Amino acid sequence: MAKNTHDVIVIGAGHNGLTAASYMAKAGLDVVVLEKNEWIGGAAVSRELYPGWKYSNCSYVCSLLRPEIMRDLELYKYGLQIIPYEGSATMMRNGDYYAHYHDHDMTINSIRRHSHKDAEAYERYSRDVLRQCKIIKPLLKMTPPDLTSFKPKDLFGALEFAKHFAAKDELGGLGEKEIYDTIRFYTMSIRDYLDEYFESDITKAHLAGSAIIGTALGPCSPGSAYVLLHHYMGEVDGSVGAWGYSRGGMGSITKAMTGCLNAHGGEVKPDNEVVNVITKNGRAIGVATKKGDEYYAKKIVSNLDVKRTFLKITEESSLPGEFVERVKNFKIRGSSGKLNIALDGLPEFPCIPEGDPGGGGDMHFTETIEEMEGAYDDWKRGEWSRNPYVDMCIPSKSDPTMAAPGKHYMSVFIQYVPFNLANGGWNEERKQEFGRHIVDCIAEFSPNFKDLINHYEVRTPLELDNEVGLTEGNIFQGELTMDQLMFNRPVPGYAQYRTPLKNMYMCSSSTHPGGGVMGAPGANAAREVLIDMNIPQKGNYY
């Protein structure tokens, strides 16, 4: 049995674990990251599951990763390059399509084909959503204040939070009306929100997609408007809300982070699953791995979601009962599945004209909000959606490194797919049945699609739980609803990355500001560890 001592142990080599580890290593600490899988990256991976094709087989696109983190960790030096999307499109059963483009005026022209009024309303909608993005942006980097505490840090923090909420810096101050708008935005359903701007079904359906991806809410559920904001608040080089591919797949992000970590003396140890946090007198002092090794450190940072951290690898007896209850009640419901497909050529989608950049990014085929809500109804009954919402893209159209020239990799994200499948749960047969169903749905819009398939991988929430370690397969490591955001994330009283155990911290997407390959939870957690160790922080992020 080997004994190892470090300054910091990070549990889990996902992007947040690696972000936290890199910041701490840059600050001079001796950091080790223990990863259960044989590969590094958590849900940001590129895996060659079929020879010659790389799959971003979990997360598949990038927008939210904070540019300050990319800058501080110098990720370009380790190969990270973001490729912006060219456009997006929703295909229609009547053979038409609806598209958005990189160029704003092209988007306006495109919407106008469906509704003249919507095309102009889109300007107002863009402005209002952008305003909300500007309000929330500075909050992402902040440790949420504890609103019940009278410590100066928390009082100033609360003031700072409120100041940003009023967007004094970014927007020159908001009036009463705008503050009401913000509060409404955080609590409304996306259907109600879009109804205030648009008349045509296709415009609303296309835009509403961002409000349901990854969440166990439907477009009519209150709180779904916020999920849209969560998907919009990223950027690609100043284009707020823009998305892009990570060249070489999402694994390039975690590979680059590992490069930075290694350059600063840190190390990732794959195939080292942490099974137990070792505690002594209410303090975390180390971890034990499945292999039987023990690692000791001054600080332990868990990148596992809050349920796994406290219900699986920490002794319940070492934690306050109320905290454990709260963690048990944390909403983390899986709702998404995925197909990763190796294609022998580019599938034709006759709805979208050849060469139209609208087909260069995400493609969908849900034409109304009602269809979307119907897909959600299936999920509530424990079934996969018969008429699902899909977010599909072909990264190899833009990225020359995913497959050989002329070959293509297609990523199909599917909403909704339950974790607990009705009538006996998931098994191999039902998983394949689900996969075939999705292939059939896509083939309705692409006559040559089936013939081009060399191989595909089916992912259900069960795989995301078992393999990646996302409880119930929830991609955000916890639902993004008001009761679980900011100072309530993951549980009230513990939103500052610290835990009831001294020297133990959380850095996963279960913490503020949540999931989406943002890196902010990791960077924020590293800041708190460094504060507690009296080590000055440097960089653009802080």
Next chain:
Amino acid sequence: MNRDLRFTALKKTPFHSRTSLASRTNKYYNWNGFTVPTEYSTTELEYTAARNGTSVMDLTPMCKYMINGSDANKFVDYLVTRDLSQMEDNTVAYIIWCNEDGKVMDDGTIFKFSNTKFMLCCAVKSYNWLHDSAEGFDVSFEDATDTTAALAIQGPTSCSTLKNYGADDLELLKPFGMKQYNINGYDVLISRTGFTGDLGYELWTDPANAENMWDSIMEAGKELKIRPFGMHALEMTRIEAGFIQTNTDFMAAEDSLRPVRMRSPYEIGMGWLVHLNKESYFVGKRALKKEKETGNSERCLVGLDIDGDKPAVGSVIYNEKKEDIGIVTAAMWSPTMKRNVALASLKRPYGIKIKENIFAEIYHPEELEYKKIWAKCKVVKRQFFSPERRNKVPADLYE
């Protein structure tokens, strides 16, 4: 009605039928008297092509001069500050040249075919200067600007694209090497050179071959993320690479109305190109030797890494006492590095001995008001981005 051909407005390059067809935005500019696109679709996507796939740019407006004659070798070595006496045939060298006062005239690339044949490629019109400098040398000059069509093919997949086009074994060509090909019945000279700081090539051919070359390359790069690339995107890549642009980062000596604006090579970060120990005399040697000995260079051109994400375009640079110490000549937010970078001309000792406590005053436009930002700067290496693939031999292939 026949047009009177004595009148020439802006010229069109031999690629114009193709570049104008590819342009979705109809944005053009005047480059050295030619009409060429500033942007084809969106600059951001064009820029990305140069860092991700293959970018194609019409380079024809660059000034190109053939230098022929038994003294061509000696003349070129006399013209430029760099020691070219050991330069091999079929290679290219980056060079600058000065006037007798040691002030920079222009920078460019020189292509050596043999001791008696060279091609000079540069930004500023130099036909007259070449003649003026050639007294006593057996050389002749030919302005090949209008008679040579040129394309820049740059980016990680550029080698694969050109191999598909017919450039066999191109991956073995070293940086600053050049090779003569015959493709689709036309002579095409390919050099491993460029202005993007990435893997890339430049192609030189007869204007009669231009349309065929454009079409064939676009077809060859179809599966390799090829995209035409305008001047705005080129500006981004060249700043990242730390390349200087005449009359942007410094004033060409011949173009400076105000003598104080003229710069020596030492003042624009080009001291490494001045070989004072070169045996023979070269234009400006005396003045440069003196400047080097006395160390009286007044300015320097440096790279800046600037806090925040607002580009410091045109910013004045200050020290901590708020004294004016220089100006930003080019600035951008780098999409690849996620850094706010700039090239700046500073008054020494700032930038050389003093590299900290330097600030840029940035005026960021926000809906008809300026937000004034006082941003901290760090003096860094001017070559901000230089990926490994840039100089790799054999070059990366995508198969």
